[in-house]
Amino acid sequence: MENQKGLPIGNEVKGNVVLAQADIKAPKAAPTQVASVTPDAKKRVAKKGELNPIFEGADFIDIIERDENLSIRTTSFVPQNTKPDKTFTIELNEGKTYIGQGVVYDGFLMDGGVPGQTIVVQEGDIVEMKIKNTGSVPHGASIHAAYTQTSKYVGKVQPGETKSVVFRATVPGVYMYHCAPGGHAIPMHVLFGQYGMMVVEPKETKYKLEEELGRKPDINLYLLQHEFYASGADAINGDLLYTAFNGKVFRYVEEPIVGRPGDYVRIHYLNIGPNRTSTFHIVGILWDYAYWQGHPDKFQYGGQSITSGPTDSWVVEFRLPPDEGSYLMLDHAVGATSRGSIGVIVADGKAEPGPKTYLAEAPAYTEAEKAEQIEKATRTISPFGIGNAEADRPxxxxxxxxxxxxxxxxxxxxxxxxxxxxxxxxxxxxxxxxxxxxxxxxxxxxxxxxxxxxxxxxxxxxxxxxxxxxxxxxxxxxxxxxxxxxxxxxxxxRQPKVVEEPKGGCSTTGSPAGAAGLVLIALGLLFVRRRN
The missing domain is CATH 2.60.40.420 (Cupredoxins -  blue copper proteins)
Structure with missing residues (x-):
């Protein structure tokens, strides 16, 4: 069974941190958001040379038969009436959210914040994405994990509408999804804050460190790096105001990731951008393994950093050394670091054991907390509207x-x-x-x-x-x-300036000549005084 976030019931949720109640030895909980294959799904599994029954009556059947029997993974296409293994609803609208350091962001939101929810599925899952527009302008979705058409199903979702798309997650990795209404609105809605992370976990191939240690990670960190802009001009020119990990400036400085010496850590990293290239690094750590785009077959040994342009992603694995202390994680393009993309992993021998999961989504606040944050904000920024007087001075x-x-x-x-x-x-x-x-x-x-x-x-x-x-x-x-x-x-x-005319009589102060007259009178008085 799953709760509405897709997390297995039995996990304790504390804000953005999911604490599983079991370990492999004790026994271990299922990975976040990954459910066992349903009986219906099992019936849909076809052997090589056989056409999967979900494609019966589909168009382009010759292409489907060819693709289903290639040595490489199939596309994500399935008929839209296919029963999904997992369903996720993404809510899109416009509004305000708190991003830390006394700053409120007034822009486009996903699930009430920036970024949207973390979506985790398993390779082979049939996934349904419902896009719900509760805003006042058209929105939509682009799903990078889908190797098939999505725009014609969820590309233009009008205010008050909900549309959906069904696809099969066929290629494991770490992916971006984002708002995509169409045309000029696609880059604008991404620049204005509508994006999130989707992870397709490998079904059979294990990540190397998990294979060597024979267990799942102690810390599973889904880490999304992104940018905030104070105006559309700044966004187009890449002149960022803030950067963040998971929706809040300096979030993991204020709320460090806590583990124990020797812990096995896996980070699913995604650089949303939408403009800057990142070089993610952790002080005191070398990667045991790094996987380009998060694909388990695309691995390399070692390394001090991972370089990521917008939408680029990685999975990195390492062990916390047997030495207590703080391990600083940052974008080593340090201009971005100073604007918010920096955090801390603390190795503490007295910390609670894992597994622990940190999701790549905005912090959760109650309505009362949001209202208080907006009221007390020292700065409100908006990429398209007018922020407070401090942010948008005349x-x-x-x-x-x-x-x-x-x-x-x-x-x-x-x-x-x-x-x-x-x-x-x-x-x-x-x-x-x-x-x-x-x-x-x-x-x-x-x-x-x-x-x-x-x-x-x-x-x-x-x-x-x-x-x-x-x-x-x-x-x-x-x-x-x-x-x-x-x-x-x-x-x-401005009000026009009014020049007052003299009311009458001789004026000695209304003109340069009058001022000169005053000087002459003063000099005359001084001369007379000296003679006396």
Missing amino acids: VYYGPEQKEVFVKIIGNSFHPKVIEIEPGTKVTWINEDVFTFMAGEYSGIHNAIGINGPERFATPLLAHAETASHTFTTAGENEYMCAPHPYMKGKIIV
């Missing part, structure tokens, strides 16, 4: 600036907030390039006033097109993009 333009340019890039206005003099012309220029399709799926934008003293609306702008409006009335003008209503900007028009 850019000031003086009276000498007769025209101001606002770029539209990465589904955001840049700068987001400007302050100008009355009579200043604001010109928007669309720097997003993908202008095929329409609506959320396109990089076509406009600017339309939604609140403030002036009414304005530009036409829809394709790449490099411009439109302008001259602001004459003092006040704050909030605006958005009609095809992407989460994109927000603000134009503050």
Whole structure:
């Protein structure tokens, strides 16, 4: 039996840590999220040379027969009415989540946070993925573990809809899954936070260290590295504000991974990016084995680090040395380290024995905790909207600036907030390039006033097109993009300066001549005083 996260019942869940209640010697619990093959699934297993009965009546039967009898693994295709061994529901929407260090992130969410849930299945499982859109814009899914068509089933999920796709997990490894509504929205929704980790565990081939030690790991760490951006422009240019492991800046500094000297550790590592290359390293550790993309057959001995571009993944295995202390894990591209991707593994001889599992998903908070975090946040960032005053300060333009340019890039206005003099012309220029399709799926934008003293609306702008409006009335003008209503900007028009005229009589302070007169009078008085 499994709970709603797919974890075997009998495990104790504490936040992001799953503590199994048994060991091989005592006896051991089943691996996280991997269930035994159901009787229905057993009936579907076909011998080489025989067509699996799940394909009866399917199109392209000649291709299926060929692929089922190759020496390499088959594709993930199964008819969509195939009964799944495992079902997972992914909820997509927009909102706020706490990412640590007093910072709230206002972006696109999976399962209420960034990243989404950790999905673990076994090689050969028939998997159903349900994509539920509880947001206000179209969402979708791309599942990298699926060697088959997924976009036509879950590529465009409208608000309020739930769609699903069924596939067979045929190739073991560590994979990314992410939101993919289609077109321009695919990179935007990934940049804005909608992604997660999926692991296909090998069914028969064991990882080398497990084979040598004759047991499962003491610590199973699913580790996802990712980035946060304060604006769409920063996201497009790769100018990150924070990096994190599993949804929180410096998470495993505040909440170290705790094991014992001699523990067998397995890390399923995935660099989401979505822009930076990582070189993951643990101080004081050399890998016993490292497996490219997490595939058990693609292993190498030793090594100090693993190099990963966006979506690259590894499984690494090692033993904690017989020496108590802290082992620092970090991205050795140290600019990212200083922004949050660093953590600690503590070897403590008095620690509770494993097995322990740490999942690659956002920390779980109650609604009350979320509300308190949002209220007390020192900074709120949003890649497409306006964060708090500290995060998105106004850019000031003086009276000498007769025209101001606002770029539209990465589904955001840049700068987001400007302050100008009355009579200043604001010109928007669309720097997003993908202008095929329409609506959320396109990089076509406009600017339309939604609140403030002036009414304005530009036409829809394709790449490099411009439109302008001259602001004459003092006040704050909030605006958005009609095809992407989460994109927000603000134009503050200052009050015009009033020069007061003298009320009458002789004024000696209103002009340079008057000031010069005062100087002459003072010098005259000084001269008379000296003569006396």
